[in-house]
Amino acid sequence: MTVRTRFAPSPTGFLHIGGARTALFSWAYARRHGGSFILRIEDTDVARSTPEAVQAIIDGMQWLGLAHDEGPFYQMQRMYRYKEVIQQMLEVGTAYHCYMPSEELDQLREAQRARGEKPRYDGRWRPSLANEAGKALPTPPSGVQPVVRFRNPLDGVVAWDDLVKGRIEFANEELDDFIIARADGTPTYNFCVVVDDRDMEITHVIRGDDHVNNTPRQINLLRALGAAVPEYAHLSMILGDDGQKLSKRHGAVSVMQYDEDGYLPEAVLNYLARLGWSHGDEEVFGMEQFVQWFDLDHITASAAQFNTEKLNWLNAHYLKLADPQRLAAEATRRLAAQGVAVAGGPEMAKLVALYRDRAGNLNELADAVHPFHVAPKPTEELRAQHFTEAALKGLRLLHQRLSACNWQAAELGQAVKQSAAESGLKMPQLAIPLRVALLGLPQSPSIDAVLEVLGRERVLARLAAVLPAEAD
Template sequence: MTVRTRFAPSPTGYLHIGGARTALFSWAYARRHGGTFILRIEDTDIERSTPEAVQAIIDGMQWLDLAHDEGPFYQMQRMYRYKEVIEQMLAAGSAYHCYMSPEELDHIREAQRARGEKPRYDGRWRPESGKALPTPPSGVQPVVRFKNPQQGAVAWDDLVKGRIEFANDELDDFIIARADGTPTYNFCVVVDDWDMRITHVIRGDDHVNNTPRQINVLKALGAEVPEYAHVSMILGDDGQKLSKRHGAVSVMQYDEDGYLPEAVINYLARLGWSHGDEEVFSREQFVQWFDLAHITPSAAQFNTEKLNWLNAHYIKAADDGRLAGEIRKRLAAQDVTVGDHPDPAQVAALYKERVATLNELADAAHPFYVATHPAAELRAQHFTEPALAALRELRGRLAAAEWQRAALSQVLKDTLAATGLKMPQVAIPLRVALLGQPQSPAIDAVLEVLGREDVLGRLDAVL
């Protein structure tokens, strides 16, 4: 059997982090077993689905590098197929027309609640042997309902949650086509999974209640039932269900916030799944190790500190040229043009071990490209007469120095010897003069990267 998995988001918003984890698990399971990963856009919610949301989903998948093998397939382009299957079910007697109005159904449910019963459709239009049906009202377009079995139970061995069972008498005859002829979500999903030969459905556990209905329809169609794995929800840092109020829940928001896609992938992989005590691993290692048996059935809790730690790890390991591109892109968004001098790859090398996000890296790089006039309180604190005298001495020596780190380090030492000051008494005012801040990587490295012209010009501006 060839494994075939699918990721089937609804384009009613961005690709959120929970959906991205589901996509990752489905993608990895297919890759692990040499199978096929399918992208399907479930866009039948016409009022809420938008082209922008479709593009956001595709952008998020591309950013995470979760390449699909087939698709994207769009449900709205498959309407002919759903209607074809509905006609087949009507002919076979596994579906029927129901003329009950929404108002009538609401009235029935209200009465059921008043009697302490579970509110549900009462089956009055369900054709049964020896049962007389009401006369169809004129001018009313019927819905189509699935004729759900009324005896026994529907059960499956969930690959994450274990055995799950529903009594059929708890499931009413749900609508598979609305009065205007458009099919419903639970029906479209079944036909898609059947036609696309899906073998494993990996999705969020908010779909558990849909599964027994979908299994019954699959059986009525004579289709093979896939295996199901329902993944638990993700909680925020505060233990509550992850939502917009927790900040970045859109996948592309993590890009905007300065996270590398490999860090997000690594973090999502560990969010409800584990391989021993391994915390940091490549995409290739994840595919090699991934299985459904080690997905925890309990809710996973998002930990921003852990994500930041992972991101810092991947930034340290990243190629300086790649980080230079990120610096250019992020400073361009602030209307700062980054040229070839100072070399942004060298700036990245200076700071990559000191930051947790690409935005922090861009912020650190900013003063290398925009000369910053030191704040008044920094000037008052650090530009004392001895410090300014030392900067004048240093400026004269730098003008004639070989512009190489070892030589610049020696110039600093010679300046200390000449002025009788200690390194912090010169280095900190020098940092303030050059970068507008009292802290930076090693000052001789900063001098080398910033370059002679900028260093002398910024010193002159201060002196």
């Protein structure tokens, strides 16, 4: 058997973190078994589906690097196929027309609730079969367009061995003859999913446990169509840091928001992989290793809890490992969004190499290198605190020495030390004012490295800008 999994989001909003985890697990399972991963866009909710949401889903998948093997397939482009299958079911008797007006159905359910019964369609338009109690059908009311209902089995159970949750059973008598096509002819969600899964030969359905109640209906439909029933794995929900249902304040935002917030996709993927799945005590691993390890046996059946601190730790870890040229491109993109041009400035790859161990995300990295491209304006408070008469004397001496200095870190560091000694200052008493003059900040990486990457012209110009004019 060739493994075939699918990710089937509805484009009624962005791709959120829960959907991304589902996509990752489906993708990894297919990769682990040499199978195919299919992307299907379930866009039959015309009122809520938007092209922008479709693009947001595709962008999120691309950013994460979860490439699909087939698709994307759009359900709205398969309407002909659903109507074809519905007609076949009507012809063989596994589906039937129901003329019950919606007002009558509402009254039925209200009466059932009043009697303490579960509200459900009572099958009054269901044609009799040999093994069913026969009764005459009412005369179709004029002017009522019928819906199409699935003839669900009346007895027995529908059961499956869920690959995450274990054995699950539903009594068929609890499942009414649900609608598979509305009065206007449009097919319903559960029906479209079943036809797609059959036609696309899906072998494993990995999805959120909010779909558990849909599964028995879908299994009965698949069996009525003579189709193979895939294996199901229902993933438990994700809770926020505080143990409450995941919301926007916890991280239930668009996957692309993580890009905007400065996260690396490999950090997000590594974190998602550990969100409800484990391989021993392993915390940090790439996607190649994850695919080799991934199975459904080690997915926890209990809710996973989002931990922002752990995600941030992973992101900082991956920043330290990332290629400087890649980080340079990311920092450049973020500075450009702020209107900062870096062309002709200090070499960005060297800058990010200086700061990536100090940054937790790409935005912090871009902020850190910002002063290298835009001349700082030290605050009055910093000037008063650090530009003392003694410090300015040392900075003037350093300016003279740097004018003739070889522009290499070792020699630049020696120039700072000599200027401090000759000015009667300890090293920090000169190095901190120097940082304020060059970057507008009292802290930075090693001052000799800062001087080297900033460049002679900028260093001398920024020092000159803070030194008072000498008297004639």
